[in-house]
Amino acid sequence: MSGSDASGKVPSVRSSRILSGIQPTGRFHWGNYFGAIRQYIELQTTGDAFYFIADLHALTTVREPSRLRELVRDAAIDLLALGLDPAHATLFVQSDVPEVTELTWLLLTVTPMGLLERCHAYKEKKTKGLPADAGLFTYPVLMAADILAYDATTVPVGEDQVQHIEVCRDLAGTFNHHYGDVFVLPKARVLDGSAKVPGTDGQKMSKSYENTLDLFETPASQKKKIMRITTDSRPMEEPKDPEADHLFALYRLVATPEETAAMAETYRRGGFGYGEVKKAVAAVAERFFADARARRETIAADDGLVEKVLADGADRARSQAARVLDRAKRACGLSLRKAGRA
Numbered sequence: 001m002s003g004s005d006a007s008g009k010v011p012s013v014r015s016s017r018i019l020s021g022i023q024p025t026g027r028f029h030w031g032n033y034f035g036a037i038r039q040y041i042e043l044q045t046t047g048d049a050f051y052f053i054a055d056l057h058a059l060t061t062v063r064e065p066s067r068l069r070e071l072v073r074d075a076a077i078d079l080l081a082l083g084l085d086p087a088h089a090t091l092f093v094q095s096d097v098p099e100v101t102e103l104t105w106l107l108l109t110v111t112p113m114g115l116l117e118r119c120h121a122y123k124e125k126k127t128k129g130l131p132a133d134a135g136l137f138t139y140p141v142l143m144a145a146d147i148l149a150y151d152a153t154t155v156p157v158g159e160d161q162v163q164h165i166e167v168c169r170d171l172a173g174t175f176n177h178h179y180g181d182v183f184v185l186p187k188a189r190v191l192d193g194s195a196k197v198p199g200t201d202g203q204k205m206s207k208s209y210e211n212t213l214d215l216f217e218t219p220a221s222q223k224k225k226i227m228r229i230t231t232d233s234r235p236m237e238e239p240k241d242p243e244a245d246h247l248f249a250l251y252r253l254v255a256t257p258e259e260t261a262a263m264a265e266t267y268r269r270g271g272f273g274y275g276e277v278k279k280a281v282a283a284v285a286e287r288f289f290a291d292a293r294a295r296r297e298t299i300a301a302d303d304g305l306v307e308k309v310l311a312d313g314a315d316r317a318r319s320q321a322a323r324v325l326d327r328a329k330r331a332c333g334l335s336l337r338k339a340g341r342a
């Protein structure tokens with residue numbers, strides 16, 4: 001834990017502080033799970049962990065209030081069903097911690113425009129000629145505040161978020177350069193082998209590419225999508241390299257090591273049809289997520305449980321973020337009166 005930082009100094013002795021966020025812009029998919037959520041769960045017992053549902057970031061895409069509320073609740077239920085344990089980790093909703101948006105402003109004052117112009121979410125929209133708002137443009141700064149507000153040391157994410165964590169380190173470094181040792185510099189943590197999970201078309205799995213396999217869709221709907229996964233048109237007899245095939249990449253995520261080794265052998269031998277592999281992917285996927293699916297039903301039926309977890313989480317998160325915000329405000333010469341100090 002960070003201990004008291006009432007002196008305005010960065011705490012010197014710290015254990016690992018893990019933090020990550022996930023947007024409720026649609027139902028979670030395999031990319032979210034194998035790139036990020038699996039890490040959240042693995043790390044929750046190794047340090048002090050904070051995980052949040054990034055509803056402020058989602059506002060740059062979801063503009064339907066009732067849909068957003070529903071997605072936030074679904075996100076919380078999904079995370080709990082997948083194994084996030086509130087006894088170990090603090091789970092909260094981003095907008096329940098207003099300190100973070102105040103911190104965002106402090107960081108914006110040291111953010112070069114050029115840095116944001118190079119960030120991929122904004123750049124992609126611009127290249128496609130789509131209108132981008134200032135929310136999307138400044139998105140990485142809000143994300144930096146999310147991380148810095150908790151003195152995070154480790155940020156488990158998929159590969160697509162690594163650039164944003166570099167931006168966060170840059171901004172923290174610049175702020176520290178101007179105002180002294182205020183922020184802890186975090187590091188991204190990505191998993192070998194699933195930092196960029198492919199979608200059904202072989203590109204990165206992403207809601208915006210409409211190529212996702214969702215975690216809690218019905219097995220029947222999932223199987224349909226799996227059977228439509230694009231494959232190459234080489235003859236069945238030809239031996240194939242499993243490492244170059246996105247269908248195999250998906251299979252290995254949900255299969256046991258023995259099943260994976262056997263499937264790799266089948267690829268190398270040749271003489272198989274992709275239809276058989278697809279059926280195998282669907283079957284092992286159903287098995288892989290069966291327990292989480294059952295837990296999800298119980299959690300969703302437990303009236304008030306999610307609300308309580310999120311309310312407790314928000315309290316814990318706010319008290320951490322308030323300490324860092326005070327430290328940052330004090331360092332750059334702002335009044336702390338609102339926080340009850342002269």
Ligand code: TYM
Pocket residue numbers: 019020021022023024030031032033034035036037054057142143146147155156157158159160161164194195196197198204205206
């Ligand atoms: P988001 O909501 O797009 O994705 C949530 C997490 O899932 C990972 N991910 C993937 N990993 C591997 N392969 C894929 N195909 C794949 N698709 C998604 C993402 O890398 C991410 O870790 N900006 C963030 C949310 C955020 C955040 C933060 C994250 C807001 N503040 C602070 C970390 C720290 C985002 O849009 O993630």
